[in-house]
Amino acid sequence: MVYRSSRITAMVLKVFFPSCCSSAESGILIGRWISEQNSAVILAVVHFPFIPVQVKQYLSEVQQVTKVSVSVLGSWSNSKQEKEESLSEFLEDLGTIFSHEPWIQISKEGDSKFWSCSTLQKHSNNPKEEEIILVYYDQRKVMLSHLHPPLATAPSTDHKADDASKLSAVFDTVAKSKILFMTDRYHDGPIKLTHWQSDGVEASIIVELMKQASVPACMLLTFLLSLISGICRSRVLKFWPLSFLWSKLSTCEQLGHRLQHLQVISSNKKAQNQTQLMRKANIFVSLLIDVALGILLMSWLYRKNRIGHLADTLIPVADHVAEELQDLLQWLMGAPAGLKMNRALDQVLGRFFLYHIHLWISYIHLMSPFIEMILWYVGLSACLGLTVALCILSDIIALLTFHIYCFYVYGARLYCLKIYGLSSLWRLFRGKKWNVLRQRVDSCSYDLDQLRLLVVIVQGLIHLLVDLIDSLPLYSIILRLCRSYRLAAGVKFRVLEQQDGKPLRLLMQINPLSYGSVIQTYRLPTYSCYPKDSWTSLCKKLFLGELIYPWKHKGEKQD
Amino acid sequence: MQFWSFRKCQLYFDSSSSVFAWLVLQNSMVLSAAIFITLFGLIIYLHFVKVDQESLLVIGSLGIQVTSSYASGRESTTFIEMGQVKDVVINEAIHMQKVIYYLCILLQDPGDPQGVSEVVPLFQSSKPRLDCLIEVYKSCQEILEQRKTAPQSSGIK
Numbered sequence: 209m210v211y212r213s214s215r216i217t218a219m220v221l222k223v224f225f226p227s228c229c230s231s232a233e234s235g236i237l238i239g240r241w242i243s244e245q246n247s248a249v250i251l252a253v254v255h256f257p258f259i260p261v262q263v264k265q266y267l268s269e270v271q272q273v274t275k276v277s278v279s280v281l282g283s284w285s286n287s288k289q290e291k292e293e294s295l296s297e298f299l300e301d302l303g304t305i306f307s308h309e310p311w312i313q314i315s316k317e318g319d320s321k322f323w324s325c326s327t328l329q330k331h332s333n334n335p336k337e338e339e340i341i342l343v344y345y346d347q348r349k350v351m352l353s354h355l356h357p358p359l360a361t362a363p364s365t366d367h368k369a370d371d372a373s374k375l376s377a378v379f380d381t382v383a384k385s386k387i388l389f390m391t392d393r394y395h396d397g398p399i400k401l402t403h404w405q406s407d408g409v410e411a412s413i414i415v416e417l418m419k420q421a422s423v424p425a426c427m428l429l430t431f432l433l434s435l436i437s438g439i440c441r442s443r444v445l446k447f448w449p450l451s452f453l454w455s456k457l458s459t460c461e462q463l464g465h466r467l468q469h470l471q472v473i474s475s476n477k478k479a480q481n482q483t484q485l486m487r488k489a490n491i492f493v494s495l496l497i498d499v500a501l502g503i504l505l506m507s508w509l510y511r512k513n514r515i516g517h518l519a520d521t522l523i524p525v526a527d528h529v530a531e532e533l534q535d536l537l538q539w540l541m542g543a544p545a546g547l548k549m550n551r552a553l554d555q556v557l558g559r560f561f562l563y564h565i566h567l568w569i570s571y572i573h574l575m576s577p578f579i580e581m582i583l584w585y586v587g588l589s590a591c592l593g594l595t596v597a598l599c600i601l602s603d604i605i606a607l608l609t610f611h612i613y614c615f616y617v618y619g620a621r622l623y624c625l626k627i628y629g630l631s632s633l634w635r636l637f638r639g640k641k642w643n644v645l646r647q648r649v650d651s652c653s654y655d656l657d658q659l660r661l662l663v664v665i666v667q668g669l670i671h672l673l674v675d676l677i678d679s680l681p682l683y684s685i686i687l688r689l690c691r692s693y694r695l696a697a698g699v700k701f702r703v704l705e706q707q708d709g710k711p712l713r714l715l716m717q718i719n720p721l722s723y724g725s726v727i728q729t730y731r732l733p734t735y736s737c738y739p740k741d742s743w744t745s746l747c748k749k750l751f752l753g754e755l756i757y758p759w760k761h762k763g764e765k766q767d
Numbered sequence: 768m769q770f771w772s773f774r775k776c777q778l779y780f781d782s783s784s785s786v787f788a789w790l791v792l793q794n795s796m797v798l799s800a801a802i803f804i805t806l807f808g809l810i811i812y813l814h815f816v817k818v819d820q821e822s823l824l825v826i827g828s829l830g831i832q833v834t835s836s837y838a839s840g841r842e843s844t845t846f847i848e849m850g851q852v853k854d855v856v857i858n859e860a861i862h863m864q865k866v867i868y869y870l871c872i873l874l875q876d877p878g879d880p881q882g883v884s885e886v887v888p889l890f891q892s893s894k895p896r897l898d899c900l901i902e903v904y905k906s907c908q909e910i911l912e913q914r915k916t917a918p919q920s921s922g923i924k
Contacts, residue, residue: 220828246828341828374829374848700844701824701832714826719844 221327221340222247223312224378224716226347229253230316232402234285234295236302237312238267240276240381245374248281248312249381251347251388252403260305262398274384282312303328310338322710340711343701346718347404349693350382351389353718354482356697356729375699429474433467440464459599462674466593469495486684486730493683494732498593505597506590515587519580523572526608530569533612537561561615568611595674602670609663616660681730685723692720814839818892823903827910831855831872833889845887849914851875853883855907857900868897870904 224239224247232253239250254263267278283299296315303311311328325340355376389405391397454460469491479485509515541558543549575582590597606613687694696718704713721729787798817838824832830848837843853875860867870889876882895903 222828341826343829374850698846700834700846701826701829703824714829719846 220246221310221312221338222343223314223325223340224249224343224345225314226250226252226404227344228347228404228406229284229402230344232284232286234287234299235283235402236263236280236306237282237284237314238263238278239281240278241281241308242374242377242381245377247374247378249378250281251278251382251385252401252406253284254280255400255402258399264306266399270385270388273387276381276384278385278388280306280308282308282314285313285315287315287317300328312340314342321705322707322713325711341714342711343714343716344704345378345382345716346693347382347389349718350379351386351404352691353379353693353696355379356695356721356725358697379696423476426474426476429470430476433471433474436467437471457603458671458674459596459603462595462599463592465678466495466596483730486681487732489683490681490730490732493686494678494680495593497682498595498677499591501594502590502592502597505594506587509587509590515583516580519583522579523576526572527569530565533565534562537565557618561618564611564614595677598670598674598677602667602674605663605667605670609659612659612663679732681727681732684726684730688720688723688726693718695721695726697721697725810839813837814841821890821893823889823907825907825910827913833887835892847872847874847887852911855904855911857897857904858886858888867894868900869894870900 222245229250229252233255235253235255236258237250238252238254239248241248263280267280270276270278283302285295285299287295299313309329312325313328314323314325316323323342325342327338327340329338355373357373388401389403390409391399391401392406392409473488473492473495479488537558541554586600587597589600684695698719700717700719702715702717704715706712787801814837818835819838820836822834822836824834826832826849828849830846831852832844832846834842834844851874853873855870855872857868858871860869869891872887872889873883874885874887876884890900
């Protein structure tokens with residue numbers, strides 16, 4: 209075990225120094241002094257020659273715009289040769305012009321790593337020796353980064369001012385002083401600054417072009433969306449059968465959801481804070497990738513006549529299922545497993561279900577020449593997104609197995625009636641009466657239940673996948689992968705080489721947020737949580753005979 | 768600790784060699800799949816589970832930093848600001864038939880000045896013994912006492 213300790217007594221002064229200014233020429237340091245934490249955040253170095261009045265005027269202008277109290281904090285001397293006595297006296301005299309308490313003096317000799325720092329206190333009552341800690345930070349990364357508070361702490365309104373994190377004050381200061389970093393060394397002005405952009409302001413042509421093009425694009429998109437939502441809300445589509453159909457199909461729900469997302473993106477207002485900005489970016493990236501995957505799927509589907517193959521296999525499968533169901537019903541109408549049943553009720557219900565199946569098969573055979581064309585046109589809608597394609601698949605499954613759902617409904621309702629009747633009888637008689645009738649309805653609904661459960665499971669899986677794709681914040685994950693300093697959970701310090709007599713040197717780096725917290729913070733809300741809250745209630749409903757509605761969504765009332 | 772891990776390695780090697788012999792007789796594809804899965808599992812273990820080194824950095828005016836470095840070189844760091852730290856203590860816990868000691872940081876509850884909102888245990892993988900912990904505890908307390916005698920912010924208790 210290695211164990212090192214160093215004593216630091218009395219008051220400690222922390223100086224946050226940008227690493228880009230390490231090689232700057234001599235000048236004075238400007239930044240913000242945070243007296244509650246006894247720390248100085250240095251933002252830039254102003255070089256000679258300058259006129260003090262102009263410097264003060266410039267700083268007051270910057271203060272007005274950024275609302276950050278920027279002031280002259282001290283002096284910085286970078287001498288290539290030996291220490292110049294005259295320069296050091298000159299720098300001390302500057303302390304009297306820009307009165308700041310305490311006046312920080314940092315000097316670097318040649319290429320030495322160890323700088324000497326000292327403070328001048330003119331008006332203090334008890335001149336204590338102050339220890340100085342130098343913390344280096346990367347100005348560009350700290351400026352672009354957003355510090356996330358730990359998820360466990362709930363934001364309480366009362367103790368905010370006192371417990372404001374010290375580090376968030378540093379991050380805030382650098383982020384708000386963007387305007388200070390706009391002047392570079394090619395700028396012809398009275399003041400020459402050194403900061404992270406002093407070698408030339410960075411800008412990208414593509415970003416600028418996109419910013420110019422985005423305004424008319426947004427307006428066009430808003431106009432189109434208002435048209436579409438006007439059509440959707442028109443009276444024509446409000447008649448009862450149609451509106452019932454629209455609300456039950458998951459495709460329509462998903463399309464409405466996407467429409468809402470598009471409206472969020474195309475709004476002209478700028479995002480107010482970090483959460484809104486990230487949400488807009490997440491929705492944009494998610495839509496883009498969705499459409500790209502949908503087009504990929506479409507191009508795969510429309511090759512080699514796959515749609516034709518799909519249509520060809522659909523009819524035989526439906527026929528096969530119908531035949532199996534017919535066999536099952538014939539078996540039940542006879543003497544299933546040797547049990548003696550109520551013949552009359554048997555025949556009635558059996559014939560009723562057989563007629564259903566017969567109708568279903570006739571409709572399928574009627575539509576068989578058109579199936580390929582329908583599938584071809586429906587497949588075109590996959591270009592709206594992969595989630596839309598998955599929703600259409602889920603709806604097709606629901607429609608094809610509708611007759612099974614009908615049987616299930618009849619069986620479940622009868623079973624429910626029987627259970628209700630029996631429970632009242634039980635209360636009356638309290639005897640051990642075995643009802644043959646109950647047996648028949650039982651076996652019927654159990655076999656259908658298995659098929660129904662399979663369909664419900666498949667639909668549930670598809671809905672889960674759609675929910676996952678909808679709610680995943682892709683832009684945040686890509687940002688965490690490529691530019692991890694933008695999403696910060698905190699900072700980490702590294703102790704650099706030390707020398708006796710010189711101040712302690714630390715390097716401050718950004719600690720990025722973990723992927724789990726990224727997903728938890730920036731999840732997009734989805735419109736349904738099926739079947740997360742109903743796996744156990746599903747089983748309970750099945751056993752008691754209550755009806756299971758496969759299309760119930762979170763926002764609708766249960767009746 | 769090292770002796771027991773060597774014994775475990777021997778046993779594992781013996782059992783795995785017999786399993787491999789059986790697999791070779793059956794199918795070479797199954798064998799290669801098993802090798803691949805073992806390698807993958809080993810990489811996952813080294814990257815996420817096996818801790819090489821744990822360190823604690825206490826800076827009196829800034830805060831406490833806890834770093835764990837894993838066998839694959841990955842480092843995971845947490846920094847706790849000094850304003851949130853209430854105290855650093857050695858806790859006792861009764862586990863099965865013995866008493867174990869561990870060092871932990873008590874975090875201040877923002878609402879209640881006497882309360883503790885969270886307990887952060889340190890050195891979970893290296894589990895040093897009581898004499899090590901006492902040395903670390905003493906030097907932590909030296910630094911923490913200084914922040915009480917040097918009032919830097921208003922409203923400190």
